[in-house]
Amino acid sequence: xxxxxxxxxxxxxxxxxxxxxxxxxxxxxxxxxxxxxxxxxxxxxxxxxxxxxxxxxxxxxxxxxxxxxxxxxxxxxxxxxxxxxxxxxxxxxxxxxxxxxxxxxxxxxxxxxxxxxxxxxxxxxxxxxxxxxxxxxxxxxxxxxxxxxxxxxxxxxxxxxxxxxxxxxxxxxxxxxxxxxxxxxxxxxxxxxxxxxxxxxxxxxxxxxxxxxxxxxxxxxxxxxxxxxxxxxxxxxxxxxxxxxxxxxxxxxxxxxxxxxxxxxxxxxxxxxxxxxxxxxxxxxxxxxxxxxxx
Ligand SMILES: NC(=O)c1ccc[n+]([C@@H]2O[C@H](COP(=O)([O-])OP(=O)(O)OC[C@H]3O[C@@H](n4cnc5c(N)ncnc54)[C@H](OP(=O)(O)O)[C@@H]3O)[C@@H](O)[C@H]2O)c1
Numbered sequence: 052x053x054x055x056x057x058x059x060x061x062x063x064x065x066x067x068x069x070x071x072x073x074x075x076x077x078x079x080x081x082x083x084x085x086x087x088x089x090x091x092x093x094x095x096x097x098x099x100x101x102x103x104x105x106x107x108x109x110x111x112x113x114x115x116x117x118x119x120x121x122x123x124x125x126x127x128x129x130x131x132x133x134x135x136x137x138x139x140x141x142x143x144x145x146x147x148x149x150x151x152x153x154x155x156x157x158x159x160x161x162x163x164x165x166x167x168x169x170x171x172x173x174x175x176x177x178x179x180x181x182x183x184x185x186x187x188x189x190x191x192x193x194x195x196x197x198x199x200x201x202x203x204x205x206x207x208x209x210x211x212x213x214x215x216x217x218x219x220x221x222x223x224x225x226x227x228x229x230x231x232x233x234x235x236x237x238x239x240x241x242x243x244x245x246x247x248x249x250x251x252x253x254x255x256x257x258x259x260x261x262x263x264x265x266x267x268x269x270x271x272x273x274x275x276x277x278x279x280x281x282x283x284x285x286x287x288x289x290x291x292x293x294x295x296x297x298x299x300x301x302x303x304x305x306x307x308x309x310x311x312x313x314x315x316x317x318x319x320x321x322x323x324x325x326x327x328x329x330x331x332x333x334x335x336x337x338x339x340x341x342x343x344x345x346x
Contacts, residue, residue, distance in 0.1 A: 053077035054259060055104050055152075057141050058111025060089075062218025063158075063210075066252040067108070074256060079104075081111070081141070095140055100148045106259045107145055109195060110158040111137040115184070115310060116220070122307030131187060134158075138194040145203060154204040156258045157195035161211045161244045161271060163188040166316035168240065173323035174209070174267040183309060204265055206258040208251075211271035211320060215248030216344050224285075231291045237299040239279030242317035244271045247334035247343065257330050269322040274336045278317065281337055288341035 054071055056064050059080040068078045079101055080089045090101065100107070113126075113133040120126045138157055145155055162184035164172040172178070179189035192207050213219045227233050254270045276284070286293030303311040322330075334340035 052105040053079050053101065053103055054106040054108060055079050055081060055090075055100060055141075056108040056110065057081040057092075057137050058158075059108065061110075062215065063213055063248060063251050064108075064110055065217070066215065066248045067110075067255050070252045070256050071259070074260065076105075076259075081137075092137065092140060095144055100144050100152065104148070104152050106152050106154045106156070107141050108156045108158075108255060108259070109138040109141045112158070116223070116306065116313065118223070118305060122310050127183065131190070134187065134191045135194045138191060142195060142197055145197060146201060151201060151203050153262075154206070154259055155195065155197060156206045156208060156255055157192070159188045159192050159207050159209045159267075160184070161209050161269070161318055161320045162313065163192075163209055164318040164320060166241065166312065166318050168242070170319065172269075172318055172320045174269050174325075175323070182312070184313065204262065206264060207267045208254060208258065208270045209267060209320075210251055211244030211246045211269075213248050213251055214245055214340055214344060217248075219248070221285075221344055227295075228282075228286055228289055228291060228293070232295050233282060233286050233291065234293045234295040234297065235279040235282045236297045236302060237278065237315040239277060239282065239296065241278050241315060242319040243276055243278045243281045244318055244320045245276065245281060245337065245340070246271050247340040249333050249343075253333060254325060254330055257328070261328070264328050266324065268325045268328070268330075269320055270325070271320045271322050272335055272337070272340070273322055273326060273332060275319050275321070276337045278314075281341075284337045284341045285345075288338070288345045 082089045164178040165181040258264045283293045
């Protein structure tokens with residue numbers, strides 16, 4: 052039994068692959084480059100799904116917060132096609148497969164919901180039509196939709212900011228915090244919908260391996276915090292102060308206002324369905340997550 056992961060070579064995919072292998076499954080990646088235990092997107096288009104493929108995961112995507120890329124129309128189009136075209140290619144391969152996999156799990160993001168200081172969002176809340184990123188998640192989720200006649204279990208995982216030692220946001224902020232130069236970003240009062248990378252991998256694996264799981268799952272920790280609670284917990288885990296705020300205008304200058312929003316504004320998102328299905332978080336609170344990351 053093997054699981055095919057589009058975009059599985061990155062931060063989250065690496066953690067998921069390790070977990071699936073530990074659970075006794077074989078993992079094959081779909082990548083832009085060839086290699087062992089990998090096929091390329093061209094191979095997928097030409098040859099379809101590999102034999103004995105029992106599950107498919109879609110998580111390819113150009114890093115939105117890449118500080119080396121200017122937020123312009125070309126980059127936005129890359130951000131979009133790296134998610135939509137790859138997800139469509141996987142969905143197409145599933146539709147064409149003679150022996151269908153049992154499950155298709157696709158990545159999405161909590162940017163689906165409009166940032167708000169008061170509202171609480173669950174998987175059942177409406178959204179997906181607010182700004183570029185929110186509409187991108189709608190399109191991403193639509194690209195993963197298979198006709199019911201395929202008879203493949205489908206799950207969409209709306210993921211918050213992924214925290215872990217080996218990638219994502221922590222990689223960018225580790226050094227300034229380690230040097231004692233970290234602090235809240237913007238007002239610090241904005242919600243920070245976070246999750247530890249072990250739990251994102253855990254939720255994907257749970258969705259793959261539990262036949263009763265269906266539909267949208269929020270991959271966010273059950274104890275939401277604000278940006279300032281996160282930064283003081285992270286600095287505290289390092290025994291450092293968190294007294295140097297990063298003003299909002301600096302984030303806007305670095306990332307552009309449209310994506311600076313990802314950090315300067317936030318949503319309070321709860322993993323209602325994820326918990327109802329019985330998933331047990333390894334890192335439910337920010338202090339335990341930050342301690343694991345810096346230890
Ligand atoms: N990290 C977070 O905080 C977070 C939060 C919410 C959602 N997500 C989403 O979760 C997914 C995985 O995140 P991650 O942190 O693991 O990302 P990552 O480390 O950047 O890995 C993403 C993978 O996507 C593939 N990829 C990158 N750019 C691509 C492009 N232009 N065209 C096709 N494929 C491309 C790459 O695989 P190859 O080089 O092998 O082709 C890469 O390994 C992404 O779609 C991301 O948007 C991440």
